[in-house]
Each structure stands twice: as C-alpha cells, then as structure tokens.
Amino acid sequence: MRATDVLADPLVEVTAVLLTVPIVELYALLWRAGVLEVRLPASKRRPAEVPALRPVG
Template identity: 70%
Template sequence: MKATEILADPLVEVTAMLLTPPARELYALLWRAGLLEVEHRAPKRPAAEVRELRPAG
C-alpha cells in the first residue's frame, strides 16, 4: 500500500479509477472527429530570453 492511498478517500479513488479510461477514450474520439483542436502555443518570450536548465555540478 502506498502512502498516498492511506490518506485518499476510497470512494473518490475508485470513482477516479473507473471514470479515467472512458474520459480519455471520449477525448480521443472527439479529437479524431475534429470536434477538439490541440494548439501548441509558442512561448511568450523570444527564444533568446529563455534560459536552459543545466544539471548542477
């Protein structure tokens, strides 16, 4: 048992587990039918101002 499962409400957890797959399938169906549109928005700042993350060390 995970630590997060101990604090979670069992009814909410079961409901989420049951509704998540059908919600994903419905989203995919609507997307394929052309009723939903996915947009990839450009960053608000120019690329020159965006700093890259580098590992410490």
C-alpha cells in the first residue's frame, strides 16, 4: 500500500483547509508589523567563492 492510498481523517483535513488561509494571513500581518523577523540561512560557501557584485555601467 502506498502512502497516497491512505486517506487522512476527514475532520483533520477540513480543519486544515479552513485554517490555512487565516494562518498565512496572520503570519504576513505579524511579519509586516515587525513582530516576526525572516532571516535567510547563512551561505555555506567561503567568502572567496562568493562572486562580487558590481554595478553595471
């Protein structure tokens, strides 16, 4: 039996679908308000391997 053959609990599935949009909107609101801070993971390359960006023209 494959994992896709197993159906999720209908109550859990409906609850997840109903809460997905409000949770995403709440996250966006908190991010814009400055409550949350989003950080990108640090680069694992050494500084010599990171290409230098130069302005064009």
